[in-house]
Amino acid sequence: xxxxxxxxxxxxxxxxxxxxxxxxxxxxxxxxxxxxxxxxxxxxxxxxxxxxxxxxxxxxxxxxxxxxxxxxxxxxxxxxxxxxxxxxxxxxxxxxxxxxxxxxxxxxxxxxxxxxxxxxxxxxxxxxxxxxxxxxxxxxxxxxxxxxxxxxxxxxxxxxxxxxxxxxxxxxxxxxxxxxxxxxxxxxxxxxxxxxxxxxxxxxxxxxxxxxxxxxxxxxxxxxxxxxxxxxxxxxxxxxxxxxxxxxxxxxxxxxxxxxxxxxxxxxxxxxxxxxxxxxxxxxxxxxxxxxxxxxxxxxxxxxxxxxxxxxxxxxxxxxxxxxxxxxxxxxxx
Ligand SMILES: *[C@@H]1O[C@H](CO)[C@@H](O)[C@H](O)[C@H]1NC(C)=O
Ligand SMILES: *[C@@H]1O[C@H](CO)[C@@H](O)[C@H](O)[C@H]1NC(C)=O
Numbered sequence: 001x002x003x004x005x006x007x008x009x010x011x012x013x014x015x016x017x018x019x020x021x022x023x024x025x026x027x028x029x030x031x032x033x034x035x036x037x038x039x040x041x042x043x044x045x046x047x048x049x050x051x052x053x054x055x056x057x058x059x060x061x062x063x064x065x066x067x068x069x070x071x072x073x074x075x076x077x078x079x080x081x082x083x084x085x086x087x088x089x090x091x092x093x094x095x096x097x098x099x100x101x102x103x104x105x106x107x108x109x110x111x112x113x114x115x116x117x118x119x120x121x122x123x124x125x126x127x128x129x130x131x132x133x134x135x136x137x138x139x140x141x142x143x144x145x146x147x148x149x150x151x152x153x154x155x156x157x158x159x160x161x162x163x164x165x166x167x168x169x170x171x172x173x174x175x176x177x178x179x180x181x182x183x184x185x186x187x188x189x190x191x192x193x194x195x196x197x198x199x200x201x202x203x204x205x206x207x208x209x210x211x212x213x214x215x216x217x218x219x220x221x222x223x224x225x226x227x228x229x230x231x232x233x234x235x236x237x238x239x240x241x242x243x244x245x246x247x248x249x250x251x252x253x254x255x256x257x258x259x260x261x262x263x264x265x266x267x268x269x270x271x272x273x274x275x276x277x278x279x280x281x282x283x284x285x286x287x288x289x290x291x292x293x294x295x296x297x298x299x300x301x302x303x304x305x306x307x308x309x310x311x312x313x314x315x316x317x318x319x320x321x322x323x324x325x326x327x328x329x330x331x332x333x334x
Contacts, residue, residue: 040146041167047078054153066161073097101141130260132267134250137241152232158291158314176240177275178285179229180300182324189264194224196253207245209280227328228272232294245278286332
């Protein structure tokens with residue numbers, strides 16, 4: 001009789017234990033997956049006190065065209081703390097959480113221990129390109145983030161991207177870098193960066209992807225085809241940016257002949273070369289279905305079905321599309 005009591009007690013305990021673990025794991029599952037996915041992706045923007053209007057416009061536009069379906073956070077970086085009126089306004093207008101970070105001195109410019117001959121002050125544009133390429137991925141604010149979408153306050157997006165889900169596409173296809181194709185580089189900056197890349201290729205050839213030259217060169221790496229993605233937009237895998245290969249490529253090119261202070265070096269030029277070289281063509285994606293505009297000559301508008309299907313508000317016959325080089329776009333015809 002006593003034994004039967006123990007057996008009942010045993011099974012009751014087991015049953016209660018099952019209920020408890022079952023329900024608690026379901027709860028954590030429900031609570032965690034969605035926000036987790038959301039916060040592993042985020043928009044990054046460099047902020048300036050005098051660009052509030054443009055920043056608000058960019059946030060509202062991306063919220064309307066994409067983020068209303070996701071609420072991905074905005075990570076907003078600046079050199080100095082922003083006025084509280086600005087952080088307040090940006091937090092108010094963005095659907096996703098807005099978080100603010102300062103770029104530290106040691107990631108801005110060169111430390112005094114680095115021997116360099118730098119004749120004139122380095123422009124903010126150059127320092128910012130260098131920060132995005134070499135230091136953004138290690139900022140503590142982005143510690144738990146996997147993918148970032150780089151947004152410039154003065155860029156404009158023209159198509160609905162909800163169906164396209166650019167962040168989802170990155171993850172599903174395990175991509176390192178995605179952007180808008182078509183720019184043929186003007187020679188000076190591209191050639192000097194390519195020169196610096198050559199010494200990395202010679203020393204660290206084992207880090208290169210077997211098809212690493214496919215998107216970059218038509219003669220197996222002898223010369224650069226001068227194709228790169230457009231400036232001021234890019235979705236990047238921070239895992240890729242944190243990888244050993246990427247880091248050593250960045251340090252290697254930045255160490256020769258004043259690196260990122262050279263005219264014409266941009267982060268998108270570097271991202272194009274680095275992701276192709278180290279990850280191969282399948283780690284890079286060209287968004288042809290995103291309408292994008294930045295400054296006078298940076299313009300892309302999808303045509304035909306993509307234009308209609310994504311409700312694009314740009315002009316697919318705009319004369320500036322002539323600036324897109326067909327041979328660069330054709331690289332992604334697979
Ligand atoms: C994703 O890509 C990285 C390199 O960029 C690679 O190390 C990793 O194995 C890939 N993961 C999968 C699931 O293919
Ligand atoms: C690149 O090559 C140099 C020189 O051979 C070597 O010291 C360095 O460890 C290599 N870097 C990586 C990441 O393998």
